[in-house]
Amino acid sequence: MPLGSRLTFVFLFLCSISNIDLASTASRKCEDSLATPLPYSSFTGSSVYATGYGAGYAKLNRRGGSGGWSPVDADRYQWLQVDLGSRKKVVAVATQGRYSSADWTRRYRLLYSDTGKNWRPFLQDGNIWTFEGNSDSEGVTRHELLRSIVARYVRFVPLQWSKEGRMGLRVEVYGCSYWSDVVSFDGQGVISYRFSSKTKKIKFLTDLISLKFRTSAGHGVLLHGEGQQGDYISLELQRARLVLSINLGKGGHTAVTSGSLLDDDHWHSVLIQRYRRNVNFTLDQHTQPFRTNGEFDHLDLDYEISFGGLPASNKPSSGGRDNFVGCMEGIVYNGDNITSLIRRKKVDTSSFRNLTFSCSESRSFPVFFNSSSFLQLPGQGDSDTLSVSLSFRTWNPSGLLVYTALADGVVEVGLADGKVTVYINVTQRKNTRSNLNDGQWHTVHLNALENYAMLTIDGDEASTVRTAIPIQITTGGTYYFGGYFLRTNTPPLQRSFQGCMQMIHVDDQLADLRAVEQGLIGMFQNVSLDMCAIIDRCVPNQCEHGGRCSQTWDSFSCICNGTGYRGATCHTSVYQQSCEEVLHLGRAPGGHWVDPDGSGPLQALRVSCDLTGRGTGTHAHTHTHTTAVYAVTSGADYCEQHIAYTCRMSRLLNSPDGEPYTWWVGRANEKHLYWGGSGPGIQKCACGIERNCTSAKHQCNCDADQRQWREDAGLLVYKDHLPVSQLVVGDTGRAGSEAKLTVGPLRCRDFWNAASFISPASYLHFPSLKGETSADISFYFKTSSTYGVFLENLGTTDFIRIELKATSVISFSFDVGNGGVELTVRSPSRLDDGRWHRVEAERNLKEAVLSLDGRYRDARAAPAQGHIRLELFSQLYIEAGPPASGAAPRGPQGTALLGETNLTREELVFSFSTSNAPAILVYVSSKTQDYLAVVLRNNGTLQVRYSLGGLTEPYTIDLDHRNMANGQPHHVNVSREQRSIHLQVGRWHCNSTQHNATQHNATPHNSTQHNATPHNTTPHNATQHNKTPHNSTQQHTTAHNSTQHNATPHNTTPHNTTPHNTTPHNTTQHRTTPHNTTQHNTTPHNTTQHHATQHNTTQHHTTQHHTTPHNTTQHNTTQRNTTKHNTTQHNTTQHNTTQHNTTPHNSTQRNATHHHTAERR
Known part of the structure; x- marks a missing residue:
């Protein structure tokens, strides 16, 4: 890249992000080796190649027999099975090839079961998951399960194996013990849990219910409770889906459906959390939050709740519904362990013919x-x-x-x-x-x-x-x-x-x-x-905004008709987000649909767009959905609404008791006592503000209570109170009293928020993008540069980036764990033309799409199987720099840039990621043997080397604080002007050291000011300094051979200083070390201010000039406790400072900037 290149553009972004829940990970405390302690007989296989290759030898890192298991056949019907002895919680698995052989398994699937029948495949990201195995016989490949499983039997099914040999396996299963009371339901018995023998009714403000169930029936009531007031809660299987019904009172019936194919005779977990009307309904780690209908918060139940069916005392309204057939375990109701109470005979089980605490084997063979x-x-x-x-x-x-x-x-x-x-x-x-x-x-x-x-x-x-x-x-x-x-x-x-x-x-x-x-x-x-692995790809529904999901065996599709959204998952709004965008597309002013939050949950609304003298206006009608109107006002810079009260003998704000007759209610459902033309907290009308009311005794024209028609009108402009939602008129009913009230439309403008980036180091940062399975990004930009990054967000391996790669090419790249994907769109004309261009990028479970100016488009279908979650942790950067990716070139693999110029300044900005050290990142040289080099040393730390004319040895800057050859992206910015060097490293880590101060020799005197340079000096005999840390401006050190500067003494008025107690700071004391001191042009520092004794110094004049090289002498610094000084810049004619010597100190700061005093090495 050319040195000194800059990316300058104006960037407008509108970012809409959908998120979906985060996946839970297995507990790190549950890590016992479950397979290794088992006897030989606990391992079985589909077949055995020969004696010594038995399944019992398939223990990780063991060499017994022939060193592992190998089957006789080489096809996909082979398997290795481990009987864990009882149900266990499994959090991870590991595999290894057969010892000292050419036999191993490259890819496999994992099945599990409670009974050794009716196997269930391990699912991840909506698919039967394929695990990566081994590429040799000795390496161990371990996989942490995205979600833990509970099973007694675990089966490994090889899909691909060694090309040089045969299938070979040694395995380990990691987890811990699992125990839970199990109750079998035969469709006749019902468990009745009574709250209290003394209380017939009970009111619940909160509920916490959890259980697991297993069944092969598609219908059946799992729990039911009902009250005399009509309240109820019911959890029921209907067509193999789980339906939760809650009614907290009159008109409060609410039913939510979750799951599918729940009659598969496998265990499913349920968690219901309710606080007042807010409910979280979780089935198999998928949570549906909802709010119940009605206005009541309590659940009023009679004295019992039943499990497995309706109680004998059920109300006629309950209807004839099937009882549950299957098994339940871990039933907990508001802190009471119901299954434990059943075993201890503390609940009513009289309806059971034969109560059993085990779950029978499945009779089906799918x-x-x-x-x-x-x-x-x-x-x-x-x-x-x-x-x-x-x-x-x-x-x-x-x-x-x-x-x-x-x-x-x-x-x-x-x-x-x-x-x-x-x-x-x-x-x-x-x-x-x-x-x-x-x-x-x-x-x-x-x-x-x-x-x-x-x-x-x-x-x-x-x-x-x-x-x-x-x-x-x-x-x-x-x-x-x-x-x-x-x-x-x-x-x-x-x-x-x-x-x-x-x-x-x-x-x-x-x-x-x-x-x-x-x-x-x-x-x-x-x-x-003995397995049915059918998957419902529409549960949970990945179609957004009410889109209808349809599916085939291995895919789903969304029908977006009538939703107002488009795309493979109905994610992107078909409407623009503001009138500015509408009119920017060349559409005529008038009525238009806009979607204020883009792909967010709010629906589009109808507005009127017009061109006013102050820009583009948006008029929202008062009957529009209030939440959507709030989104309009929140996104606008200015909003107004006209309100008018025309009266005859009808007072407005003035009343005998001070409470106004008329008021209005705004956005937060708050009562407001001011009128149009006035402001919050001022109980006046416009004439009261302007002091021209009909009566000088009143603050509104109508408050004069005259028989003539008067009017109080004006604009409400405090947008956090808008729009007007209600009006209350109080002075009515008197003879001869008449009034007319007018509320105008809500008018908003200035949605066009722009940011300018004038340097390669310019950026904005925001919280990490949360769009694991679905995200869209849209923005306008204009620039005169030929390349640069618009947006970037990083994870451990995942990332997302949008950049201008060439004068007419936009790139959208990302990685969700399946390898990098890049989409590019090429414009037939240059994009560095200074005009606005629109970029839209979307990534979802079905596809990734990139479009430019609504005309040029690239799309890429998502793989049928693979990782689907975009997991990011860094901040989201909106920036102007080059991309933070790509390995640094090493040796002859690098790129050479040749040119002829004599630079007195340059700026080098680049990003790199590599795991190799040592390495040359950038090397720039000249025919005069001057050069700039940025390298990684053997230990991975960064070093910058400058060789400029006049220096006998290269000037180096070493960053010893961390290894940067760690495969992560790192950002470097090196800028130089003459011999002043500025270095900035890193944007995502905070472990860089910032030097905020170097030694200052500031004495009030008639002296010549010098631009001091780093030079070879005799070491300083310095004492410790207790320095208050402060945020200083950048300090520039000039690199050349210089000498100590002997200041000319002058006569100053004697002055006395009093001791100052500095404010304590969390800093570390530093002992000054031998270094090349400079005089700095310091600016006032933002520090904690201390009260200091004023020093009266004699005014003097300074002459500025550059010093010439000469030999330095030893500097003796004295010890002093520095105080907070209201320091002025040192290149001044009058100094209000005393002499002080400071030492650099370490502070931790994100995007740490390193200022280095030049030093010979």
Whole structure:
């Protein structure tokens, strides 16, 4: 980059950010090794390659047997399983290859289960997560789970393995013990918890309820409480979704739905936190905050609350609802451990036939199909009756369910457009009801015999489809489920099904899928047995602003019609944020829609935009939603609203008791007693301010109470009180009294907030951008520079950046953990033309988009699987400098810049990140052997070297405070004018040392002022100084060989000083060291002021000139306790200071600036 280059531009930014909740991490205290202490028998595998390769040898860092586990086959059906002995909390896993071999696992998936059946895959970022494994046999790869899991069995499933050898695994599981009381519900028993035997009713202002549940049923009441006043709270499963209903009183019914597919027979956690009408509803770490309807805060319940169903004493309003079938654990209600009370028989369990404290194993055996799967099962051949049934769940509208060949034709059952369709010998086709691809379990039963067939869905006999068939049924004896790959003359409905099946019956017999898994019957390909890993990609709903979510098996899409927002997730408003933007686009003044908070939660509002003599005006109508109007006033620099009271014998503010007859209510629902033309706290009208009211005794024209028509009108301009929401008129009802009240529209202007950046070191900083899964940034800019960074925010590895990369190229780059992504937009014309240009950037779960001036666009789809959260921790910088990324060049890999110029000043600004040291970051040289070098030394610390004409050795600046070869971005700014050097390092860390003062030799005398230079001096015999730290201005040291300056003595008026007690500061005493002293042009310091005795010095004149090099003599400094001086600049004709010697001290400051007195090394 050329030295001395500057980026100067004016920057307008409008930043809208959505955020979503932060992910919790596993507790660091729960870190026991769970696998290593287990016996050999606790490890099992899908197969064993040979003796010595058994699963029991797969312990981390162990060398027993052949040094780990290896299976006999090399396919994706292999697994290594660990039985932890009981349910444990697991927070991390680690893997290693087989000892001293070429066998290891490069990638794998993690499954877990309570029973060794009905496996559940570990999910992260909405997908079945793939863990990175090993690249050799000895390295250990550990992964902290984003969310801890609770399980007894953990299974490692290799997906990729060593290319040089085979699969090989040694593993460890980290976590701790887990225990909780479990209660089994059979659909008949209900637990009734009574609050108190003495109290029949109780009022709750707050509630805290937590529990975990597991079920295979899609319906059932988990808890219910009700009161005689109509209050209630209910938690219920409906269509495998959890519904929380609360009513705190009349008109207060509120129902919120959360979750999906909760009938998967896996554990799910629930937490309900209520304070008055504010509720947090959390299901599996996803929290939905909401506020209940109505106006009441207390929950009034009768003497009991029930778990597992409705109590025997339930009110008729409760309705007939199913009881819960499944298991619950960890039930806590307002501090009471209900499950513990059940075990101790402290609650009513009389409705249970057989109360058990264990959870039975799942009876289902699901099969998980992907796009290239099939399952083949045998059936009875040469039969004249065909009977097949199954349950399925899917999101895809189409897919093959069953295929079988007959002696004379084929039968296919599948989904088409969400309907179950039967093809018999191709020509016959029958459809059932639609929308069966809703993710719920549905059953299909096909019977075909003689010359007709019947198809029944979900056991609904009334809707059974019957059809005549043209062929005689003679079964072939082989059935394919989910897909097949036979070459036939007639193409099937569709060869793939994506979803889950269970309860498969052939010839009215339940298929033994465990025997299939063991290879005893049938066959399968690319299916996962004993697992259903269907994912609801619309829960939680990633479509914003009311957008409707629809999904297929591996993706979702948002329908934004009618929302006022656009984009893949309905994130970006289709409207501008202010009238300035509307008119900037060339649209005519008049009525327009604006969205004051952009992509924020507020809806757009209709306003009138006009061009006034003072700029662009925005007129918001009073009937507009108040929250949106508040956003307008908050964003405007100036707002006004006209108000007028026309009267005849109707008083306005004056009343006998001092309380005004009329007042108005504003933004914060506060009563205001001033009128238009006046201001807050002044109970007057405009005429009272201007002293021209009708009556001199009153402050308003109408308060004169005259029979003639009068008016008090004016503008309300205190925008924090606007808009006017209510008006109260009090002086009414008297004979002859008349009045008319007029409230004008709210008018606001000056939304166009701009900032100018005139130096490469200029920047603004804000709190870190919070847009983990969805964020958008928009701004206007104009510049005459050819490159520079607009915006930057950093994390440990994640980052986001927008920059001008060339005269016509805008770049948007980011990294969420999957590797850097860069979008670029090229303009056909130059962007350094001094005109306004608009940049819009958005990143969400679906895509990233960059647009320029609304015409040029680049988009990039998000990967199907990978990290999705943008995790940043640094401040958000709006800046003018170059990007803080890229490794520093080392040796011959660097870039050389050649030029011919004789510089007396330069400014070098750059950023770098590297893990290599030593390294040359920048090297600039000349033919006269002058040079500037910025390097990293062996220990990673930064060193700046200057070699200028006249110096026998290079002048160096060392920053020894930290290792900067740590892979993190660092910013460096080196500026020089003549021999004065200024160095600034770092923007994100605060561990730099700032030197705020060097030694001053300031004596009142008739002397010649010198621009002192760093030079080789005899060491000072200095004593310690107690120096009060202060914020000084920058001090410039001039680098050349100079001598001590002997000041000419003069006659001063004697003066006495009194001791001063300085204000204590947190500083460290410094002993002065040998260094080259300079005289500094110090400016007044912002310090704690002390009272000092005035010194009367003789006025004298100084002559300014540059000193010539000469030999220095030794300086003897005296000890003194410095006081706060009201010092003037030292280049003055009159000094009000005494001589003082100060030493540099250390202060910690963000963006620390280092001032160095030049020193020979």
